Amino acid sequence: MSSPSSPARGRPARLDRARTLQTALALLNQSGLDALTMRRLADAMDVRAGALYRYFATKQDLLTAMAERMMEGVAESAAAMADGDWSERLAALARAQRTALLAHRDGARVFAGTHSTGASTLGFADAFVGVLREAGFSDGDAARALYTVANYTVGHTLEEQAALQPGDGAPEGAGLLRGAVTAGTYPHLSATLPTLTSTDFASLFEFGLDLLVEGLRGRHAPSAVK
Template sequence: MSTPSTPTRGRPARLDRTRTVLTALDLLNESGLDALTMRRLAQAMNVQAGALYRYFAAKQDLLTAMAEHMVDGVADAAGPAGDGDWSERTACLARALRTALLAHRDGARVFAGTHATGPNTLRFADALVGVLREAGFGDGDAARALYSVANFTVGHTLEEQAALTPGDGGPTDAGALREAVVAGTYPHLAASLPVLTGTDFTAHFEFGLRLLLDGLRAIHR
């Protein structure tokens, strides 16, 4: 009986969709979205650039697959059906989405630029709408609440990641804002500068999320 041949040392791993997405996420974390190109991805995988198009017809398709991978498991934050207050379960889903996007450099930019319809994204959406429908929200209100929660979370995280990216916002922009306010006649902004130029983005997020949930409670009465 013949023995299966051993792969040649140094031979690149076989190209597949999952490995391509994971390598793309590694490159994203390393250099950011602007530096992620199909050519650079192909080089990192030791394949010809054309080989990638077997799985992704365009870079946008790759980004959509990356976004889908980022939100794997986010839907689990809702917990079991009927378990706990609807507002806290909704908040848990929003927090889990923010955490998932923050786990990757430019994660919110990638996610915001796609319209993923994979199982991870749809499970998150279904979980959030389900929480609200179980609580008695109408189908229309539950659907619009999904958009509101997702858009707020992604938008907030976009700004958060931009502010924390070296060379793109952060202390430089905060310093410019501080100088402009102090140099002008903006007494209300001057009084609020510690918060406006602060980096406690979790506090900012929780404040906005609380306002959103309070609004949902108002229409739920």
């Protein structure tokens, strides 16, 4: 007699960890994080909701595993994109993380709410810290830079994805900002409104990333640049 997660002999298995993650990410991309529930995931896999807890004790465990899956190959892709000095390698890591999160609807929201200690996430962090340590930065500065750049990347991507939800046109927030500024007396905001309401998020990201890199460069001159 078969169980919901162990069908009869000769039939393909309906439930395993890898397929559960794959289905969860598909549902995320289809409907977003708010619509992703354990019950809906179970329905999509044609199993009882309780069967999912064999692999994920809570929804938070599932989200953490999804975040880890998103980070697969990020460090490796960054290494392939840049082989220059420490600043180029650091920037490549940040860009690769942003790209990975953008590949999934609400990817930044999922990642921001988790604390994955999987091989992909830790491998990314190790590569980032290693770039700075090898360049001569202190251990403490390298670790603090990891938090600073990663938090910037995730935060920027979270706002980017919130502004451009699937199916939307121009970001609603940009329209509201434009209307409020033009209706009031804000000369400095009015002068910079084209940039403030821009949807060129890649350029905005690069500007902030450049500020962080230059700040690191100015804060500490490495004793040895590799």
